Amino acid sequence: MKEHIEVTIYDIADKLNLATSTISRALKDHHSISKKTIEKVKKTAKEMGYRPNNLAASLRSKKTKTIGVLLPTITQPFLSSLISGIEIAAQKAGYNVVIMQSHDSYEQEVILTQSLYNNRVSGIICSLAMETQNTSHFQLFMDNNTPLVFVDRVPKAFNTFRVVIDNYMAGYKATQHLISQGCTRIAHLTAGSEFSIYYERKKGYIDALKEANLPIEEELIIKLKAITYEEAENATNKLLDLKRPPDGMFAPGDILGVSAIQCAKKRGVKVPEELAVIGFNNDPISHIIDPNLSTITHPAEKMGQASAEIILKNLKSSKRDEVKEITFLNTEVLVRESSKRN
Template identity: 65%
Template structure:
């Protein structure tokens, strides 16, 4: 099968023996062209199957009406819900969304940021890769007045829009819940301390122990590379094999918390009687596992809507406006069977 080539304004101009600039202006209903000529050109364009190249037109105007979303992994329930919120708000305003995944690689994040910049996106929303230390690859957007929003995994030292939860409070509430259920030795599963969300949740965990006069055992703070299921299973098995095992686990995501439940059950450790467990995010898996997982809420869709709103609002403002603005959201604890002793 032979594919037909796209009809261009030059094809129309050749057929009608007119200049391409006249055809271009007529297709845009420019008042400098007579109505008779406009009608003639637009009729020919329709008959020839001409389709305007909206992308090319937008690039000429430096406005693609596209928001770039740079995240770690789309299969994570939190991030897929975040994207859903972004898309709803963007589409309401006539914007498209391009999604790029760094797979928690700093190098991929740098390259993808360059690609989004080269594609002239109108704005960028990013949740950082786990191992990102240097965020200078985002300065190109600031320099060009392109609105940039960091959401959830935000940098510590970049002045722009930040949308996140109160991670200190979240860590405190989760640990407090376990303490109130009678836990005395609480292990903490955390991610890279480069990421503000994990360092702040750890800080909340430590503060709760202190407020309730429980000793801090550094050996119970477990640092994960990716907070994966495999890591959670391995570390839980090691913890429960100790002479003095923990009686509670606060995991900073639901994946590692579910792994902890599975590993404990394999070792015939009773949940929550011997080991109370709480996760974070309220992923769908939290209600599928047996016993169901207690967890902290993470308003992903709302965070997505807010992030997109910040981009869209900035695009309507004079370009000399400051970027810096922090939106901080609260979270709640959902108590289920994995931690409910009382």
């Protein structure tokens, strides 16, 4: 097998009898080089099979044109849409995106954070793992003046950019909707720590019940170990086994709502007549399940774009923006058959 020899700017310079500095500037469309020379250099480079050495350039500048994205998983439709938004903004600006998954493990998140740092990413966007409570492993980005944005699952006390929705209000709206449909014993599935988005959704749920003078019953609130179909199925069975089972359920994720509907149907519980269910995120699965799942909208792609734009804006400027939180307020209840009683 013939060994491939990498073409360099020195080879192009030899062929065209030009200085290497001229070749380098021409390949970058520098204003000091004539249009004719730029065209000739680029044509020759293409013919010779030249490709720019981005790695060498990044080592010289100590940064790559890469945005690191660290997420709990890429299998959830919400997070897939978030990635899409990040990539749209990054690619438009000529940046690459490298994606890593923590699988909701704090330990894995720490390892991957160090890996992204070692690979000299220009900026990092992160949605925290479910297990994460201590976020000190992100401090190395701040110390290195690398833009850092937390999105969706964000720490409360870390002084950097955050892109979120109003999770409290979304939880309040979801619960208020079930109350408006005549539900009086509303169950809630929750997860994570007191710092998580699920905690905020739970606070909204509790306040909606209080406002309607409905009791807060601890047996109706189940904390899940993970946001999975199986966890929700176990929780739903537990709730339906109660002497007085719930007549409504707020599940803070559509996969949880789908699991609750299918579990109820298996047990002969009618949805929504005996158990009204509302989910969260407006994932594609919410349209497919029978009955269709009521849900809360979540502008994932816009959140991804906003996160990337913060990184790109800060990379362009020598002066860093003041740290701020961008909150998307336009979440709404999408009422479908799974909760529609009136």
